[in-house]
Amino acid sequence: MAATAATPGSRPGARVHVQKFGTFLSNMVLPNIGAFIAWGLITALFIQTGWITLIGEHWFGYKPGLEAGQHDYGFVSSLGGWDKDGGGIVGPMITYLLPILIGYTGGRMAYGGDAIRGGVVGAIATMGAVTGADVPMFLGAMVMGPLGGWSMRKLDALWEGRIRPGFEMLVNNFSAGIWGGILAVVGFALAGPFVEHFSEGAGNAVDWLVDHNLMPLASVFVEPAKVLFLNNAINHGVFTPLGLDQAAKQGHSLLFLVEANPGPGLGLLLAFTIFGKGIAKSSAPGAILIQFIGGIHEIYFPYVLMKPKLIAAVILGGMTGVATNQLLDTGLRSPASPGSIIAVWLAAPADSFIGVTLSVILAAAVSFAVAAFLLRMEKDADEGDLTAATASMESMKGKRSSVAGALTGQRAHSGPIRSIVFACDAGMGSSAMGASVLRNKIRAAGHGEVTVVNKAISSLTDTFDLVVTHQDLTDRAQEKTPSAIHVSVDNFMASPRYDEIVAMVDGAGGAGDGAAATDADGAEAGAGDVLSPTSVVLGGTATSRDAAIEEAGQLLVAAGAVDPSYVDAMHERETSVSTYMGNGLAIPHGTNEAKPSIRRTAISFVRYDEPVDWNGKPAEFVLGIAGAGDDHNAVLARIAKTFTDPEQVARLREARTAEEVLAVIDVVRV
Structure with missing residues (x-):
């Protein structure tokens, strides 16, 4: 099963869209797993059927009744919320804390740039x-x-630069408060009832599957989805x-173990x-060790992928695990993430501990038996190409696997980070700006x-320690530089990933002899050398x-810097990856490919009183760039x-004048 990276400008397939959707859902849930674990532990210990209650019954003969408050354990019953007052921590945590944490995280993500403002709304x-x-x-x-964060970002764009x-x-404070209040009313009136009915309907569907003993069939879809990295959409979006x-309602759920059961992989x-x-x-x-103890199933x-017929082994193993939990009426109190046996045991309530453990053991046994049979049936000596299969896995995942080196013997880059390259299609605009900021x-x-240098992806060599690209170009860069660390960004000017890269340089022992880096920033070219007053427009007329x-391209043509065909190449470049910075x-x-159309290096500058909608983001300043060599990098x-x-x-x-623009850019020395 081979996978090829999508070429620029190609439309991503349905699998890629589902992967991105699943990743978005998981990114809302995973940062808050600690809160889910805390809730699960408190629940497992202090509810009426929890560990402390069972120990009390066994050692001290406590026999709490079926009705809340019929037997008072004092602190334990109060904390678990099953005393006569019905308070405690368990109920408020699952009702308020956990959903609000997810909503806050989703708001930050949807706002962009990991903004707290979007999280609050x-x-x-x-x-x-x-x-x-x-x-x-x-x-x-x-x-x-996510709706709150996304809509707040759109509203902020309306008055950006006009305050x-x-x-x-x-x-900022009143807009967030007013809009957040409006959305809260909408959520109360519409979203709450709708989701309640949806949850009830979906729950009834799951109950129907359980009542008709069909729930194990879910593994027929879940296990192949895991291998194709579609599991996040199913696990975090549904289960x-x-x-x-x-x-x-029931104290546990087998749904938490449909995907997370480590038995089939084991x-x-x-x-x-x-x-x-x-x-x-x-x-x-x-x-x-990585899969069963560490919980990283992708290993x-x-x-x-190396031997696709083995999908039958993990499907049958997964079905066995689900069937075991269904038969014994066992499950987990909270998600087990990562899918480690340790996380599974911690999330298992006392009355499900044995059943859950048995579901893992039986799932592993069936998966082992089927896989062993299929492997022994092979009469040839072909061991399979695990390295190629690992590369295929990483291609489908969309990024380098943190554990793949354990399979192929290859290690991710380690040691000092001394060479960083920004790569884009042409290597003269986006990458040059991002390289300068970093x-x-x-x-x-x-x-x-x-x-820190910038290059076109086509000219990359596998000699750099770390490669930074726009997220839509990472796959192509990985093919050129497989041994480097790869970092994807969607904002070249103010990406939060830059601070992470600095931390990586610090942690990797980047400090050396202190020699200054030599690069284009040391050039003495002034702004006027590539940006002339006639190429500065302070009242752009474009509306799209x-x-x-x-408009920016024609200024370059008028300046005699490029042939008219270069403007067409500017439009073509925009269809692959956005040049919004x-x-x-x-x-x-x-x-x-359009560099032969460049006669000399030049830049045009257009300012818009009404920001232009640039793929959903406001562009107030548009700079057309034509770089024949590296002499424009200093100005960039x-x-x-x-x-x-x-x-x-x-x-x-x-x-108010072109000269004032040139003075600002020329004064800002790097």
């Missing part, structure tokens, strides 16, 4: 849905949280919210340990010996992205620093 909106229904509002949180100085905090609702890897060949056999024991995916951060952190590209700046430029570096400085952006916004 998302939490307010989620509160409306929570109070508008009588069921734990996890699905409502997954809707209202009088000194009124920013007033406008987790329904499982939490079911656990709140059985498969054990079969390779005994009956496998070559690198697959030698790597399987180490993979068992066994390449084994299935270079300044790296130097400010005291790592002058670390080089394509029209703005045309963040902070109100877009820098359209041509493709790498100054522009990058300008647009990360609010004071300089304000000066550009207030400039």
Whole structure:
């Protein structure tokens, strides 16, 4: 099973969309798993059928009645919420805390840039849905949280750059409060009841499957979905919210173990340990520790991709685990993430501990038996290509696997990070700006010996320690530089990933002899060398992205810097990856193939009184770029620093002449 990276401009398939959706859902849930574990532990210990209650019954003869408050355990019954007052921690945590945490996280993600502002509005909106229904509002949180963050970002874009100085905090606070209040009312009136009915319907469907003993059939879809990295959409989008609702009513849910049961993967890897060949056999024991104890299930995916018929082993193992929990009426109180046996045991209530453990053992046994049979049936000596299967897995996942090195013997980059490259299609616009911003951060952190350069993806060589690309280009960059660390960004001007990269340089021992890096920033070229006054327009007339590209491109043509065909290449470049940089700046430029159309290096500058909608983001400044060589990098570096400085952006916004624009850019030395 081979996978190829999508070429720029191609439309992603349904699998990619589902992967992204599942990743978005999981990114809302996974950061809050600690809260789910805390709730699960408190529940397991202190509810009426919890561990402390059972120990009390066994050692001290306590026999609590069926009605709340019929037997008072004092602190234990009060904490668990089953005393006569019905208070405690368990109920409020699942009703309020957990959904609001998910809504807050979803709001931050949807706002962009990991913004707290979006999280606050998302939490307010989620509160409306929570109070508008009588069921734990996890699905409502997954809707209202992102809706709050996304809509707040759209509203902020309407008045970005138009607020009088000194009124920013007033406008920001009241706009978030007013809009959050409106969404809370909407959530209360609409989202809460809708999700309650949806949850009830979905719960009835699951109950029907359980009542008719059909729930094990879910593994027929879930196990292949895991190998294709579609499991997050199923697990966190369906099983987790329904499982939490079911656990709140019944004390446990088998839905938490449909996907997270480590048994099927364990059985498969054990079969390779005994009956496998070559690198697959030698790597399987180490993979068992990562999968069964560490909970990283993706470690066994390449084994299935290498020999696709083994999907039958994990499907039958998964069905066995689900059937066992269904037969014994056992399950978990909360999600087990990662899917480690330790996490499974911690989330198992006292009365389900044996059944859950048995479901893991039997799932592993069946998976092992089927996989062993299939491996022993092979009469040839073909051991399979685990390295190719691992590469296929990483391609489907969309990023480098943190555990793949355990299979192939290859290690992710380790040691000092001394060379960083920004890569884009043409290597002259987006990458140059991003490289300049990160270079300044790296130097400010005291790592002058670390080089930060920019290149076209087509000219990359596998000699760099770390590669930064736009998220839509990462797959292509990984093919060129497989041994490097890869970081994906969606905002070249103000990505929060830059601080992570600086931390990586610090942690990897980047400090060396302190020699200063040599790069294009040291050039003495001034802004006027590539940006002439005649190429500066302070009142752009375009009202759309394509029209703005045309306006900036025609300025380059008028300056004699490019042939007319270069403008067409600027439009073509925009169809692959957006040239919006963040902070109100877009820098359209041509493709790498269009460089012969460039007569000399030049930049055009257009300012818009009404920001142009650039793929949903406001572009107030549009700079057309034509780079014949590297001589434009010095000016791009100054522009990058300008647009990360609010004071300089304000000066550009207030400039009345082309000379004032040139003065701002030329004054900002790097």
